[in-house]
Amino acid sequence: MSVPKQRHTKGRRNRRRANIKISSKNLIVCSHCSKMIVKHRICPHCGYYKGKKLVEIKTKKKKGKAGKEKKKE
Structure with a gap:
């Protein structure tokens, strides 16, 4: 083994480590x-x-009191 x-x-060690960092994500505002x-x-x-509807987003349904009563039975 070498x-x-x-x-x-x-200084040389720290200059090398300066390039090892986490980059932030490129975020933009939805048009x-x-x-x-x-x-x-x-x-x-x-x-x-890009201004076109490509996917239909499903909304989550909120559970009301009826959902809790079924679990108790």
């Missing part, structure tokens, strides 16, 4: 619903992409 001949300085979305993706809130 072994380094000379020790790297702290239809004005919410923040990732670029080049269909809006998960309204289903539009």
Whole structure:
């Protein structure tokens, strides 16, 4: 196994590590619903992409008192 001949300085080590970082996602405003979305993706809130409706978004139904009564029985 190879072994380094000379020790790297702290500055050289830190300059190398400066490039290892987490980059932020490219977010834009949806042209239809004005919410923040990732670029080049269909809006998960309204289903539009480039001004065209591509996906029908299903809405979650809220459970009322009837849903709780069925579980008790």
